Amino acid sequence: MGKKGKGGVAAAAAATEPEPVVDPNAPPPPEPVPPVSMLYCGVCTYPPEYCEFGSSLTRCKDWLKDHHPNLFDKYYSEEALQTKVGTLSLEAQSKLEKDVAKKEVKAEAKAEAALKKKMASQVIIKRSERNKRKCITTVFGLEAFDIDLKKAAKQFASKFATGASVTKNPQGLEEIVISGDVSDEVLEMIENQVGVLKGIPADNVELVEEKKKKAAE
Amino acid sequence: MxxxxxxxxxxxxxxxxxxxxxxxxxxxxxxxxxxxxxxxxxxxxxxxxxxxxxxxxxxxxxxxxxxxxxxxxxxxxxxxxxxxxxxYPHVLPAVKVDRGAIRFLLAGAHMMCPGLTSAGGYLPPASEALPAETPVAILAEGKTHAVGVGITKLGTEEMKSINKGVAVETVTYLGDDLWAVQSL
Missing domain, CATH: 3.10.400.20 (Sulfate adenylyltransferase)
Incomplete structure (x- = not known):
């Protein structure tokens, strides 16, 4: 068990500095080779020298200019652009630039479409009867708003003190199933943006009631 | 992959x-x-x-x-x-591809011999030749950081002599889905 405790301490230390640079307590007599400290672009996550191949070059450039002006000069100054061409023929270079521009436009269009789709997607809260006076509430479509379903389920469970879980429905899509009739409360929670339920426009939420069909009929 | x-x-x-x-x-x-x-x-x-x-x-x-x-x-x-x-860039032996190959590499393509043997590319000299099936770091012309990790499909000397076909199979590269995953 002692081992576990120590591991926990180290884990906590690692958690405080997310980029594990060098462990100050690590160096034994022969020094370990220190890691190269890396800088990644805040927009496309590539190392900045590769931004030119990404799909968001203009935004990357702006980011680098704002955050690391010296690096910006290094990568995008006139002479850097001159040497960059290197062994590549002029023709290939211009083609590459065209490609990048095209890619950028495409990526932008894609992001826009995704946003539109996100805004149009619906969250459906469905109440269905299990037997006479017991219900289950299913919440469907939360994942379109970048909500971690597991966390949301956990939040519902602790809020309503009932069971709530993430299950796959017959269509193979994931939804949250909460036992008990809590549809109104769920709606309220979404409107008030409680906890993880953030960024859902209230207009996109729909309440549906489903009566169980009598088997005898 | x-x-x-x-x-x-x-x-x-x-x-x-x-x-x-x-x-x-x-x-x-x-x-x-x-x-x-x-x-x-x-x-x-x-x-x-x-x-x-x-x-x-x-x-x-x-x-x-x-x-x-x-x-x-x-x-x-x-x-x-x-x-x-x-x-820790030194942990794997390095090969370098020329500038023209970068955009293909970033789309996940395997690296062909000419990209490594051309002027912008780099292969270890004969004295440090790598055999086939060696994991390598793939660097790019004019860049300091690695752009991918691959495995050689030919020995480096063979690459120079054959100069055709797949030389390094790309295993992971900048911008792939493993790159996107920062924590599991």
Whole structure:
């Protein structure tokens, strides 16, 4: 068990500095080779020298200019652009630039479409009867708003003190199933943006009631 | 290998690695990579256990505190993830591709011989020739950091003489889905 405790301490230390640079307590007599400290672009996550191949070059450039002006000069100054061409023929270079521009436009269009789709997607809260006076509430479509379903389920469970879980429905899509009739409360929670339920426009939420069909009929 | 990789659907399970298996991974890493025991100790302290993330198609990723460090296909060689390679670039032998090949590499293509043998490329000299099936870091012309990790399909001397076809198979590259996953 002692081992576990120590591991926990180290884990906590690692958690405080997310980029594990060098462990100050690590160096034994022969020094370990220190890691190269890396800088990644805040927009496309590539190392900045590769931004030119990404799909968001203009935004990357702006980011680098704002955050690391010296690096910006290094990568995008006139002479850097001159040497960059290197062994590549002029023709290939211009083609590459065209490609990048095209890619950028495409990526932008894609992001826009995704946003539109996100805004149009619906969250459906469905109440269905299990037997006479017991219900289950299913919440469907939360994942379109970048909500971690597991966390949301956990939040519902602790809020309503009932069971709530993430299950796959017959269509193979994931939804949250909460036992008990809590549809109104769920709606309220979404409107008030409680906890993880953030960024859902209230207009996109729909309440549906489903009566169980009598088997005898 | 990671061109299409969705953590939600492609991961079969996560388990802590047995200490005996960890020992063998550690010794394999030390024998396969150009890495000093002290450096490995700094990356992966002895006290801390790796977590084995099993993925589809026999891909195993080993993570430390949720951060992917090492991955492996079936029983093949161990590869460092690109982020780890950026921090410790010396652990793998390097090859370099010319500028024209970068955009193909970033789309996940395998590296062909001409891209490595041309003026902008680099292959180790004959005295340090690499055999086939060696994990290598793929660098790019005019860049300091690695752009991918690959495995040689031909010996480096063969690449120079044949100069045709696939030379290095790309295993992971900048911007693939493994790159996008920062923690598992």
């Amino acid at each position: 990671f061109k299409k990789f969705q953590p939600s659907s492609d991961i079969a399970g996560q388990t802590p690695v047995k200490s005996s298996v960890q020992r063998s991974i550690r010794s394999n890493v030390l024998s396969q990579w150009k890495i000093e025991p002290e450096t490995l100790e700094a990356i992966w302290p002895k006290k801390e256990g790796l977590v084995h993330v099993k993925c589809r198609e026999h891909v195993s990723i080993y993570t430390l505190h949720g951060e992917p460090l090492i991955f492996q296909h079936f029983d093949g060689p161990l590869y460092p993830t690109l982020r780890l390679l950026h921090k």
